[in-house]
Amino acid sequence: MMALNRQVILLLLSAIILAFVPAFITSKFYIDVLTLIFFTAYIGQSWNILGGYAGQFSFGGVMFFGTGAYASSILLTSFGIPPIFGIIVAIFAGALLGFIVGYMSFRSGLKGSYFALITLAFAELLRVLANSVEFTGGGVGLFLTFAPGLSNLQFKTPIGFYYFAFLLMVISILIALWLERSRFGAQLVAIRENEEAAEALGINTLKCKIYAIMIMGAMGGAAGTFYAQKYLYLDPPIAYSIHLSVEMLLVTIVGGMGTVFGPLIGAFVLHIVNEIARHLIDTPGLSLIVYGVILIVIISYLPNGLIGMFKKKMNKSKPTALKNFFSGDKDA
């Protein structure tokens, strides 16, 4: 209970600080970077639910993002339905896609590398489809107009988008906190640690994994609407880019898989690295080279991510306080 209070207090504290950031930082650049960090943390958290908690790595997580983005954008451009309703459709579209992909691949017992690769193939399939059919605008893409207003989920200033991304990020943290405390979350962790044993304990592993990928899909769908309304353009290579699939697993692995704050910390670290690399040598490719090196180093030497590094130190010095915060109370 003690640990819970501490965690909630720290969470609230950092939330309040981040909520008031726009009052102190007026530079559009920093607001945009922070917006992007929240967005990446949010989409990383969606990957974390299936990859980090349930242990099912996906290489095609972008498919939910792209499908959600197309869902709300097509509703807007073809039927005039405002994105505030469109985002709900996007969430359902993402969850439905999650159900389809999850049902097909988990029911046939795909796991590990095979599951990772089949999600990649699904994303590729959708990219080709989006490129070939008419209602997505095909290869030309969809152009959205900028009409600020809550019903369009668009805002006059970057600060509006900052709060939109901030809200998404906070919701994703709350979902992860709920997972840490719920029976469902414990079932996912059991599946990750030993699927046969989980099955033997009476957990319906198929159902749990499908639920997890549906949550991931729902979150990805909303992310798609956010992106489309902010950047006003969508085409198949953007909607189903492998780059975003990699980014969402990267921030989570760097920060710490299966932890509440891993994706957020990973997003912060990687975006700062990215900005520094861009500042030093502004040549395309450099920051991604650094990402690749970081990924390999983390996988090889810090399998629990940056959070795991803190946790180890905490274990040595102060056993309870921050450790419980960072580990999301797992062993308290």
Next chain:
Amino acid sequence: MLSASLSMLPAAIINGLMYGAIYALVALGLTLIYGVLHIINFAHGAMLMLALYAAFFLFKLVQIDPYISIFIVTPIAFMFGYVIYRYGIGVLSKGKDQNILLITLGLSIIIENSALFFFSGDQQTVSLSYGFEAFDLGFMYLSYPKVISFFAALVICALLWALMSLTDLGRAIRAVAKERQGARLVGINVEHIFAVTFGIGIACLGAAGCMMLPIFYVDPYTGNIFVLVAFTIVVLGGMGSVLGALLGGFIIGITESVGGLLLGESLGQIGISLIFILILIFKPTGLFGSKV
């Protein structure tokens, strides 16, 4: 429209066979590595891209014909693969399946973006003096490079088969693939064999890269196009099966060109990911079990 497509069908099939042989070579490297080391090399496409660049620069800087470059790039690719496994992937992965997948993913990101950093994102092609000459088959023209690549790919597949079945090295590789503890007990240096196998797998890419250069273009993202193609062939043929990789290559090559003919250039690409998904869901062992 349809009858016009049908009359072009034989040409599409022959074109598909030509590409299929090269795809098979790419997939052969992947399936060999999987069959022996049980790892999935996600950096396969990126390494193929490097081989294409190697052949490109050999042509551009010292005017070596890409088909001659096979004899230069292949051994270099072998050494690259050997070193990168022995002192890189093998050391870092610590044996976990998903670790290796992620490490090779990291490797592919590094290779791809290093290429972008050093070679820029421009598409590069070579123009050979005989590049536009073609055999007249009556119903279609078949360019020299396609035919040379087709036969060269088949020769290399045959050499690989001979290496695996007739030599001591091949016996050792097969022994390690079947029973690595037993192989260690009879005195085979398992780590060395792993690295050699990885090297051979990458050497296949070295050769494939040289053969592809006269037909395709190369840019830092070329690998992305072929990585899913290679994985599809490998799961289609059965992970670890050499014969499967060869047949899978032909099937995918034909699917691609016939799909492009019947469905149009854009939707035609759907065949590969669709086959990949369907095979994994309905027959994950592929067409030919999983023996090396």
